[in-house]
Amino acid sequence: MPATTVWQAMSLTYQRDLVLAFRRWEQVAQPVVFFLMVTTLVPLALSPELNELRQIAGGVLWIAALLAALLGLEFLYRADHADGTLEQMLLSGQPLALLAIAKTAAHWTACGLPLVLVSPLLAVSLGVLPGALGTLMLSLALGTGILSALGAVGAALTLGLRRGNLLLSLLVLPLTMPALIFGARAVDMAVHGEVARGPMLLLAAMCVLSLTLAPLAVSAALRISLE
Amino acid sequence: MTWTWFHKLASPPHFYRIAGRLAPWFGWPAFLLIVVGLYGGLVLAPADYQQGEGFRILYVHAPSAWLSMFVYATMAIAAGIGLVWRIKLAHAVAAAAAPVGAWFAFLALATGSMWGKPMWGTWWVWDARLTSELILLFLYMGFIALRASIDERERADRAGAVLALVGIVNLPIIHYSVYWWNTLHQGSTITKIGKPSITFDMLWPLLAMMFGFTLYFGAVLMTRLRAEVIRRERDASWLRGELA
Numbered sequence: 237m238p239a240t241t242v243w244q245a246m247s248l249t250y251q252r253d254l255v256l257a258f259r260r261w262e263q264v265a266q267p268v269v270f271f272l273m274v275t276t277l278v279p280l281a282l283s284p285e286l287n288e289l290r291q292i293a294g295g296v297l298w299i300a301a302l303l304a305a306l307l308g309l310e311f312l313y314r315a316d317h318a319d320g321t322l323e324q325m326l327l328s329g330q331p332l333a334l335l336a337i338a339k340t341a342a343h344w345t346a347c348g349l350p351l352v353l354v355s356p357l358l359a360v361s362l363g364v365l366p367g368a369l370g371t372l373m374l375s376l377a378l379g380t381g382i383l384s385a386l387g388a389v390g391a392a393l394t395l396g397l398r399r400g401n402l403l404l405s406l407l408v409l410p411l412t413m414p415a416l417i418f419g420a421r422a423v424d425m426a427v428h429g430e431v432a433r434g435p436m437l438l439l440a441a442m443c444v445l446s447l448t449l450a451p452l453a454v455s456a457a458l459r460i461s462l463e
Numbered sequence: 464m465t466w467t468w469f470h471k472l473a474s475p476p477h478f479y480r481i482a483g484r485l486a487p488w489f490g491w492p493a494f495l496l497i498v499v500g501l502y503g504g505l506v507l508a509p510a511d512y513q514q515g516e517g518f519r520i521l522y523v524h525a526p527s528a529w530l531s532m533f534v535y536a537t538m539a540i541a542a543g544i545g546l547v548w549r550i551k552l553a554h555a556v557a558a559a560a561a562p563v564g565a566w567f568a569f570l571a572l573a574t575g576s577m578w579g580k581p582m583w584g585t586w587w588v589w590d591a592r593l594t595s596e597l598i599l600l601f602l603y604m605g606f607i608a609l610r611a612s613i614d615e616r617e618r619a620d621r622a623g624a625v626l627a628l629v630g631i632v633n634l635p636i637i638h639y640s641v642y643w644w645n646t647l648h649q650g651s652t653i654t655k656i657g658k659p660s661i662t663f664d665m666l667w668p669l670l671a672m673m674f675g676f677t678l679y680f681g682a683v684l685m686t687r688l689r690a691e692v693i694r695r696e697r698d699a700s701w702l703r704g705e706l707a
Binding site for chain 2: 386393394397399400407411413417418438442450453456460463
């Protein structure tokens with residue numbers, strides 16, 4: 237039997253994780269519902285006036301999306317840890333960092349992408365004009381990607397710990413603050429009809445950097461957690 | 464070149480004795496420098512032409528802020544050494560340094576806040592430096608919390624080390640993003656506290672305090688490391704002889 241190449245291993249991991257995620261669809265739906273709920277709370281707490289909501293829409297959507305995406309992180313490695321899949325991955329001889337990228341990509345597809353897809357709906361409900369929706373979706377796509385990459389490090393470090401979820405937010409949120417700054421800024425600029433090229437490029441750079449370095453930390457953290 | 468001195472340093476009994484001998488060599492100069500620096504800063508230095516006597520909190524605030532960053536760097540370097548060469552003592556350094564660094568970050572924030580009230584008229588401003596100092600405090604808390612929630616020492620050491628390294632890579636990104644975030648919004652008008660024209664009378668006590676605080680950290684680190692070594696080696700026979 238020919239040996240499995242790295243690409244095959246990565247794509248198999250990706251497919252497997254997606255199949256598992258969509259079989260427990262409530263796990264996929266949970267962040268989306270949370271995103272909807274938090275955004276609904278904002279007009280109730282502040283003001284139903286669309287002109288006022290439009291001013292803060294960028295920040296509100298970004299915070300809500302960030303917290304929603306954080307919810308799903310806990311499940312990234314938990315089941316695999318519990319049933320021994322993770323040990324098999326470690327023993328498979330495939331580079332763990334690349335498998336971690338595949339898992340991160342699958343997590344983003346199941347958890348980040350749905351948030352990106354519902355975000356225009358919520359944005360319009362907060363009075364954002366259609367012209368800014370493209371920037372919003374792209375910025376959220378990059379931002380949830382950053383969160384998936386950095387969050388994977390936190391998830392791998394807190395694997396199997398008591399109160400792991402609380403700890404996870406303490407570890408991951410400070411690291412995502414730069415993404416929040418530029419993401420919310422980009423949306424804010426787009427809402428006000430400006431070109432948001434600068435913050436978007438910085439956001440993209442952060443996404444590339446975290447996708448490059450985070451998997452190395454994830455593989456180190458997984459090895460430590462499994463020792 | 465032989466590395467025996469280095470390996471010797473990594474052996475707990477040897478290090479325990481060295482740390483005990485080094486602590487006063489850090490502690491006493493620290494004490495002297497801080498006393499001299501405080502006298503220079505609180506008595507000898509002239510009052511600021513704009514801020515009057517209020518600026519004198521600088522002599523505690525700036526060294527604390529410097530130490531909060533210096534300690535994080537120390538911690539991350541030690542953690543990296545521990546992770547790569549599997550030196551347990553390096554992990555002990557990171558573990559012993561973290562709470563000290565967190566307290567320095569807290570002290571920088573608290574004195575900054577006390578300074579802000581009379582100068583800016585408010586306890587807290589979402590200024591770039593303040594915000595990135597606050598995030599630094601969160602990073603320390605994450606490191607301490609992660610270590611505290613792992614029971615096996617080996618795993619706590621190495622997981623903490625990975626986190627410290629991730630943190631040190633992110634720290635410049637956080638710092639500059641926060642800086643740009645603030646300048647994008649309003650431009651820094653309040654942080655320029657007569658920076659370019661600090662006179663020598665004001666400067667030397669500040670430098671004395673900074674050196675003093677750094678040496679104080681050295682003394683505290685040595686003392687805390689001894690405690691850490693005792694905790695880790697509590698069943699070892701050499702320790703029984705040492706403490707008897």
